[in-house]
Amino acid sequence: MRELRMSRPVFYKLCARLRERGLLVDTLHVSVEEQLAMFLKIVGKYHTHSYVAIAMWRSGWTVSTYFNTVLRAIVKLAHELIYVRSISTHPKITESPDKFYPYFEGCIGALDGTHIKTCVPAKSVDRFRGCKSYPTQNVLAVVDFDLHFTYVLAGWEGSAHDSLVLQDALSRPNGLKIPEGKFYLADAGYATRLGILPPYREVRYHLKEFHRAQDPKCLKELFNHRHSQLRTTVERAFGALKNCFKILSNKPFIPLKSQAKVVIVCCALHNWILDDGPDEFIYDEPTWYNHLPRSKNCVSDRQADVREWAAKRDSIAQQMWNDRFNNDSPLDKLTESSTDTPNVPANSIVCNLTLSIVNYQPEQVHLRNYLNAALDQSFGTWVTDYLGAKYRGTGVDDGVETCGILAMLQVESIWMN
Template sequence: MEPMDQRTLLVNQATAFVAVIYAYFMSRLRVAQATRPQITYGPLSAMDEERQANLNKIYNCNDVECISMLRMRRAPFFNLCNLFRDRNLLRDTIHSSIEEQVAMFLHVVGHNQRFKVIHQTFRRSMETICRYFREVLYATGELRQEMIRPPSLETASKIRTSPRWYPYFKDCIGAIDGTHVHARVPTKISAAFRGRKHYPTQNVLAAVDFDLKFTYVLAGWEGSAHDALILADALERDDGLRVPPGKFYLVDAGYACRPGFLPPYRATRYHLKEYGGRNYPTNARELFNLRHSSLRVTVERAFGALKNRFRILDNKPFHPYKTQVQLVLACCILHNWILDHGQDEVFPDESTWEPNCNTSSHLDGTDVVDNVAWGNKRDEMANLMWTNRGNSHV
């Protein structure tokens, strides 16, 4: 027999042997399956029905419940979900809708809940919650360019319609300030994140217009960094803060008086509370500071609304620091999105807002150098206010 024929014969024999063995084991398997007691499972849709009923109570019930659970009304919530869907930033899956994915994310940032708690509320695995959290965080960040936009160059209606501020602040386009947000960082670098607070924070610089919308946000700086240093960094960045010629922001006394930035007079009474009783401004500088304070309080109200709505910014977070920085930006984006649909009770009313009196307005100014020209401009504004004050004390 030829060698080639021998090899063919061996291959055929091996193939036949494997086929016999396979048939044998398959027959044994069928016998075992036929004799094994059958396990009866409950309906797989039971948990899904429970989960859907829970979701309906959260965002299909009413605005009060929706604000309580998701920190926004139903209209902005569903519009946000539809935006993510239309732009393919998020996708519905066979197991979870975009509405559920966004609801889980909002529940985390709105109440600073750990994934273990969300696991119990939404009946989802930890891996599923973590995955959707990252996806919604990324999708929200993709809206930054259109939601955090530079302010309008037109005089704000709040200024234009008030003789207290017009025409003195007609070129003002907003207010700038820094706020401290809780941070979780490794122990070896925690000292750099402790500034005015006794706990680690990140110092967030933000610009706000007079509609309480954020027009610029820079997050990630250590809590010990001075506001003026962070502002300098914001101005040097390629995509950083820009002030149009002739326009300016209101800032506190920790910043220098320079083109584009107008602080109050230092070592001069600033907030109305500092006057007490029936005392009123007695000179041009005090009147300027008081009106400056009443207008700059806008940025404090915006920060107050942001932290009041998203409790993750006012409590110790449970996420890596890089994620913490991204969460600050995401919350500012969502803040502006909500404002596009109107204010709600989370926003502090201006008439009841208590300003932050821990201001640096009493600094002696040795750590900042004012621009002479802008210092003179501030003097002109103050003197004009004093001359035109009439019977008004404020």
């Protein structure tokens, strides 16, 4: 069953749906289950028609015929599987106050383009060769935060820019529709426009650039960092899709007119599998972050940004930056007062502060967030440098350890003396 890329119950449930809709029927010699199995072996494991024919004791003609039959059937079923499931703000956002909420309230997913290998006639190779060294089709996909594909547009030449593909999707009568007041996250290859919120350009964005405690230094970097953490949903979905259906990562051996349909069918099957529980081909978020994938887009959409949404992005970024330091924790007072006492003996403060971090942790406070407020002052520099050197690799320098009331009392007593 592993070659079918789904569990046994999910496979038989799909067969029942196709039979119920009248999209596939049992023939005298080939059942619906066998027809679907032939198809999944080809798209899932990248087996050739001849390999499947030998493995299933069928002729090459039979395998080819039923491959196309199943392809047409699932394309017709795709509209029941690829759709927007909810326009409410996802729990991933609402359950992360002060990080994603309320800043990304109204965000219902992320969109991006990906390049899928294609096989085209020699006369068309130049049109399909873009940022890759081989011919590709540029596929636009929209994904919600549960990794379901909610819209897919396939078939564009690899030389087409992502913004052009998006414009086509928005202009089609049955194309991408963005509910009023909602928006999607996009990368810097897209312009800010109604319902599309990309990050700031020419500022650090990708997660790798914030690795090893390289915290955001300004409001644009802070916005980009959190934007990137949310938008990687679409990157994870692409990774899971290509991991499950190997035909998308290899040069296809099917006619050009069928290649775009295969992409849509794979996205529909991806959603079908997710609807029935976790998919073994989808990495969990911590595992995905360890790989820290980054977008391959290197060309920006040069259309003028929509002023209203550019202003919305500025407002969100400013609110994030203000809220980062506007808490009533005792540690706020520590950093505020530290700016007025640049000549306090460094070793005494650092030793007492770090001792309290290790031995006493009564309140959960993001240490580095607050110390960044005084980063340009001598005290902030002393503390962050000391922690980075002494506790690197233990989690303290990543800002996940805590600092409690005891540290406040100890440091304040040193200043009083």
